[in-house]
Amino acid sequence: MASQESQMQVMDGANGASSDEPASKRVKLDTPMQDSQDAPEIQKTDRVKGVAPIKQEYLILAPGQTGAAEENAAMDDDAAEGRTAPNPSDKRDARDARDGGGRDGRRKKQKGGQNKEREFGTFSDAIRLCNSVAWTPEFSPRPCKQGERCNGLHDLRKYLKEGRRADLETFGGKCPVWETHGRCSSGWRCLFVSSHMQEIEREDGRKELVLTVDSTKVASGDDVEGDEAKPGVVNMVAPQVKVDLSRKKVDLNKSEAYLAWLGQDTERYRTHHHKQKGDEDVAKDYRAQYIEPPFKPSEKRRLYFGPETPTLAPLTTQGNLPFRRLCVELGAQVTYSEMALGMPLLQGAKADWTLMRAHQSEVTPPRYTPTSIIRDYDNAKDLKFGVQIAANIPWVAIKSTEALTRFLPHLRLVDLNCGCPIDMVFKTGAGSALLDSPSKLERMIRGMNAVSDDVPITAKIRMGVRDDKPTAQKLIERLAFGSPEMRDTAGAPGCAAITLHGRSRQQRYTRAADWSYIAECAALIKSYEKKSDELADTIREADANTLPNGGKMYFLGNGDVYSHVDYLDHVEKAKVDSVMIGRGAIIKPWVFEEIEKGQYLDKSASERLTYIEKFARYGLEAWGSDELGVNFTRRFLLEFLSFFTRYVPIGLLEYLPPSINERPPAYRGRNDLETLLASKNYKDWIKISDMFLGPAPAEFKFQPKHKSNSYEIEAEG
Numbered sequence: 001m002a003s004q005e006s007q008m009q010v011m012d013g014a015n016g017a018s019s020d021e022p023a024s025k026r027v028k029l030d031t032p033m034q035d036s037q038d039a040p041e042i043q044k045t046d047r048v049k050g051v052a053p054i055k056q057e058y059l060i061l062a063p064g065q066t067g068a069a070e071e072n073a074a075m076d077d078d079a080a081e082g083r084t085a086p087n088p089s090d091k092r093d094a095r096d097a098r099d100g101g102g103r104d105g106r107r108k109k110q111k112g113g114q115n116k117e118r119e120f121g122t123f124s125d126a127i128r129l130c131n132s133v134a135w136t137p138e139f140s141p142r143p144c145k146q147g148e149r150c151n152g153l154h155d156l157r158k159y160l161k162e163g164r165r166a167d168l169e170t171f172g173g174k175c176p177v178w179e180t181h182g183r184c185s186s187g188w189r190c191l192f193v194s195s196h197m198q199e200i201e202r203e204d205g206r207k208e209l210v211l212t213v214d215s216t217k218v219a220s221g222d223d224v225e226g227d228e229a230k231p232g233v234v235n236m237v238a239p240q241v242k243v244d245l246s247r248k249k250v251d252l253n254k255s256e257a258y259l260a261w262l263g264q265d266t267e268r269y270r271t272h273h274h275k276q277k278g279d280e281d282v283a284k285d286y287r288a289q290y291i292e293p294p295f296k297p298s299e300k301r302r303l304y305f306g307p308e309t310p311t312l313a314p315l316t317t318q319g320n321l322p323f324r325r326l327c328v329e330l331g332a333q334v335t336y337s338e339m340a341l342g343m344p345l346l347q348g349a350k351a352d353w354t355l356m357r358a359h360q361s362e363v364t365p366p367r368y369t370p371t372s373i374i375r376d377y378d379n380a381k382d383l384k385f386g387v388q389i390a391a392n393i394p395w396v397a398i399k400s401t402e403a404l405t406r407f408l409p410h411l412r413l414v415d416l417n418c419g420c421p422i423d424m425v426f427k428t429g430a431g432s433a434l435l436d437s438p439s440k441l442e443r444m445i446r447g448m449n450a451v452s453d454d455v456p457i458t459a460k461i462r463m464g465v466r467d468d469k470p471t472a473q474k475l476i477e478r479l480a481f482g483s484p485e486m487r488d489t490a491g492a493p494g495c496a497a498i499t500l501h502g503r504s505r506q507q508r509y510t511r512a513a514d515w516s517y518i519a520e521c522a523a524l525i526k527s528y529e530k531k532s533d534e535l536a537d538t539i540r541e542a543d544a545n546t547l548p549n550g551g552k553m554y555f556l557g558n559g560d561v562y563s564h565v566d567y568l569d570h571v572e573k574a575k576v577d578s579v580m581i582g583r584g585a586i587i588k589p590w591v592f593e594e595i596e597k598g599q600y601l602d603k604s605a606s607e608r609l610t611y612i613e614k615f616a617r618y619g620l621e622a623w624g625s626d627e628l629g630v631n632f633t634r635r636f637l638l639e640f641l642s643f644f645t646r647y648v649p650i651g652l653l654e655y656l657p658p659s660i661n662e663r664p665p666a667y668r669g670r671n672d673l674e675t676l677l678a679s680k681n682y683k684d685w686i687k688i689s690d691m692f693l694g695p696a697p698a699e700f701k702f703q704p705k706h707k708s709n710s711y712e713i714e715a716e717g
């Protein structure tokens, strides 16, 4: 039985763990449980594998059921993540989503239990308002570029009456964007427009509709009008840049010069490697023929990852700007964009450039409380937000890196995805396919470093492609030092940090991440630090800056972290510099707060609802409060809820610690809201979204990613 005196397991980061057991087994009594009247009894008990130990009184059992593991069917966590998520600001993506087509324009075949051809309905007004009148006072429209041919509506009053649905009543009918920022970038299309419009009588007696502004709240730079204006959002790339990229008018001269050199160098390297005995005269040795590249990596801004910088993983679809903003607010210190594909970036695709946007809270420095002196790291110049790209050939990785670092002013780093397991990426030779092409990967990292100015380059890897053949250790050595030939001539590749997800490509989420392998890799990297000092002594002066961070390559572990206990345990035992958190952060974004406070937080259902509200507010700010923006917000809120509703309140658990790999049998919460927030039915998620976004339009559709249950995902890294 649970007792009021029961105490929760807490690991004290400062003092370290008292036990040598892994976090999943250890139980230590310490801090009283927060917020819960009904604290679980802490005891070591054999847990049923894969099943969350819900207290008997909360179980909902149909007659004849026992709540045992085998009844907990179809709880596999591996399925499809896919690229079905449309980009809110990209009308083409909205069309793709509507048509069930992917971003590559090809229709995907329905397979297995995954809803690959998900449809999301149309999100538009009944009558389209022309942009020339969308943000202006009624009597002073901008000139319409289409002139006579324009099929948009120019009559504002008609639009407000017939062209769109009535204003929403949520948020007290007040536009949350306007309330925060003093103006609303959705203009007349805002679904809360009556809260920021007025009718003014002019001297000639005519009555004019105008949009109001609260100048006391408008921040400098936020007074831009139109589609592209998003208060608090940085890394907005001008439309003309994307047009120029699409017309190949952007001169990526550094990359061109580097690639020309790389072509010749690859040939020298190949000849050297294929030389036969006796071919000495033809091939000599690589070093003798080596010619310096046209661009050496410039001095990079230094990075820092430590126990105080819990890191939010790159998460396609889920790791969107409103979600990252919520996580930063709750204590995430480092964030990554969703993965963008190199080629569409180079083609100026709006969807991929939009992924590179960040919230202003992400461009503040990460927490920094090192225990030893970190040379030349300037925390004031550092920021939280980095971007991730995937590429299958060096020129794509190199050119897209040059474009990113040229056009995005706020970048902590550019990370190369070497872990994405999905076929669409893997089969092109990108993502986890790079794990089996170390030479290509090395060339990518070197090239990216050469063209990225002061922005550091990092990589995210998996243990290997196949389960029975982990290759990460070799790869890490390669990323740290380069192949012997390249090392002698060009120095180290300059990879500033590596994140290792402790699974192979083949491995399913049902099997736990391998933290002992991660620990081995961490030990290996520690042993390199000495070696790189020696290397720094021996490489020529000019190449010293090929060693990032003054010789330190940071190493992050990743996989299955679900609480401060897991986090601190891995920092301490696996000896990683920091830990990256993916699904755990979507299920309970306050995991970052737990890490900061060093204790479990039993968030009540109403507190959890405030996070949903925040997501809705932040979504409206990022994607707009018009019909399109509201429904993109709804779409992504439902995606978020598909994970968020997996949280099992710890007050309902018989034993701790909670584990991300355990699924609950059917249960009810401590109140109706808690029960609703545990629903696996997406129709309930839509009900939750209605609380903040009003009723979903009749045409709105949402299909969870998996038909049989909403747990299914396909990870991209």
Ligand SMILES: Cc1cc2nc3c(=O)[nH]c(=O)nc-3n(C[C@H](O)[C@H](O)[C@H](O)COP(=O)(O)O)c2cc1C
Pocket: 081, 313, 314, 315, 316, 317, 318, 338, 339, 388, 417, 419, 420, 460, 501, 513, 558, 559, 560, 561, 580, 581, 582, 583, 584, 713, 714, 715, 716, 717
């Ligand atoms: C929905 C989802 C999307 C993901 N998208 C990416 C991605 O774009 N890039 C990437 O490197 N990894 C991606 N991953 C992998 C995560 O970054 C992380 O490596 C993985 O989920 C393991 O960490 P976890 O156990 O903390 O979730 C994704 C994972 C999930 C669940």
